[in-house]
Amino acid sequence: MDFEKNIVKQDIKEVLGQDEVKKQLKSAILMRRHTILVGQPGIGKTTLVKGVANILPDIVLDKKKKKAPFVRIQGSPDLTAEDLIGDIDPAKALKFGAMSTEAFIPGKIFKADGGILFFDEVNRCSEKLQNTLLQVLEEGRVTIGSYDIDFNADFIFIGTMNPEEASTEPLSDVFLDRFDLIYMNPPETLDIERKIVLLRGKKLVDFPEELLTKLVSFIRKLRKSKDLEKHPSVRATIGIYERSQSNAYLENRKKVESKDILNAMISVLSHRIRLKPSLKYIKSSNEYVKEQFSEYFFENVEDQGDSP
Ligand SMILES: Nc1ncnc2c1ncn2[C@@H]1O[C@H](COP(=O)(O)OP(=O)(O)OP(=O)(O)O)[C@@H](O)[C@H]1O
Ligand SMILES: [Mg+2]
Numbered sequence: 290m291d292f293e294k295n296i297v298k299q300d301i302k303e304v305l306g307q308d309e310v311k312k313q314l315k316s317a318i319l320m321r322r323h324t325i326l327v328g329q330p331g332i333g334k335t336t337l338v339k340g341v342a343n344i345l346p347d348i349v350l351d352k353k354k355k356k357a358p359f360v361r362i363q364g365s366p367d368l369t370a371e372d373l374i375g376d377i378d379p380a381k382a383l384k385f386g387a388m389s390t391e392a393f394i395p396g397k398i399f400k401a402d403g404g405i406l407f408f409d410e411v412n413r414c415s416e417k418l419q420n421t422l423l424q425v426l427e428e429g430r431v432t433i434g435s436y437d438i439d440f441n442a443d444f445i446f447i448g449t450m451n452p453e454e455a456s457t458e459p460l461s462d463v464f465l466d467r468f469d470l471i472y473m474n475p476p477e478t479l480d481i482e483r484k485i486v487l488l489r490g491k492k493l494v495d496f497p498e499e500l501l502t503k504l505v506s507f508i509r510k511l512r513k514s515k516d517l518e519k520h521p522s523v524r525a526t527i528g529i530y531e532r533s534q535s536n537a538y539l540e541n542r543k544k545v546e547s548k549d550i551l552n553a554m555i556s557v558l559s560h561r562i563r564l565k566p567s568l569k570y571i572k573s574s575n576e577y578v579k580e581q582f583s584e585y586f587f588e589n590v591e592d593q594g595d596s597p
Contacts, residue, residue, distance in 0.1 A: 327450055360404065375393055379392075404445075406446045412458065482505050483501060551583075
């Protein structure tokens with residue numbers, strides 16, 4: 290019961306807001322179901338999963354209480370089954386016998402026993418690797434070369450995937466059938482996003498409150514814009530917050546001004562958005578950002594855009 294109680298009563302403090310997502314994830318974890326978080330980059334997926342690891346109760350290993358393990362694997366097209374599951378050491382296979390367990394070098398996945406296997410960007414893995422995972426998740430055993438290896442690692446698999454990632458292998462239906470999917474969206478309100486920025490962003494000089502509100506609401510407005518097919522994430526907001534401060538600092542000021550924000554915009558924001566094709570041929574991202582910024586910050590003084 291320890292496990293269930295812990296999950297119910299503890300908050301995932303690292304993540305502000307996202308109450309519905311947290312609830313969904315807790316509900317999946319209570320049943321130890323494998324889950325994939327779906328959302329654009331910089332939306333807080335990794336932060337959320339790390340937070341989940343912190344609310345897992347300690348596990349008892351060798352009579353000692355230990356923190357539940359958190360093993361992270363970065364999905365990529367080059368990742369192999371051997372990286373994940375393990376491999377056979379040829380020298381040991383010769384010494385101990387070809388089918389001996391001593392010859393097996395366990396892969397990363399075994400370290401997750403009793404905790405969480407966090408699989409980032411699972412949709413960047415090859416289809417072959419997806420198939421290896423299928424077997425592991427379903428049968429608790431895996432085949433490497435001519436070896437059938439019994440696989441005893443009790444973990445909760447939490448994957449992430451970015452639905453917009455172009456260069457990825459689509460996840461097969463059989464693969465997706467092993468998972469529950471939870472969708473994440475940007476912070477629900479301006480206030481939550483402002484708090485995230487203040488909590489996560491580095492501080493160097495003073496950032497006047499009204500300017501910060503305006504910056505966050507500008508980014509949130511871009512997120513709703515019909516001109517864009519890729520929208521800026523929280524990481525972009527944090528980036529502009531930090532770079533505006535450096536810009537002020539470089540000019541020996543102790544306080545951020547609008548021009549510092551503008552000077553940070555191009556470098557932080559332009560590549561993080563993508564204009565719709567109909568606009569892309571008329572103007573560049575740089576021009577678009579500058580134009581929108583000037584309109585919002587200098588012409589539209591009244592509009593604080595304080596919508597959720
Ligand atoms: N709701 C939130 N609460 C606290 N911090 C957040 C939240 N959303 C985003 N962040 C912050 O935004 C930054 C990016 O978050 P994170 O790395 O978790 O995103 P991600 O979804 O894993 O991105 P990627 O897909 O690129 O790996 C971090 O600094 C994180 O702390
Ligand atoms: Mg991440």
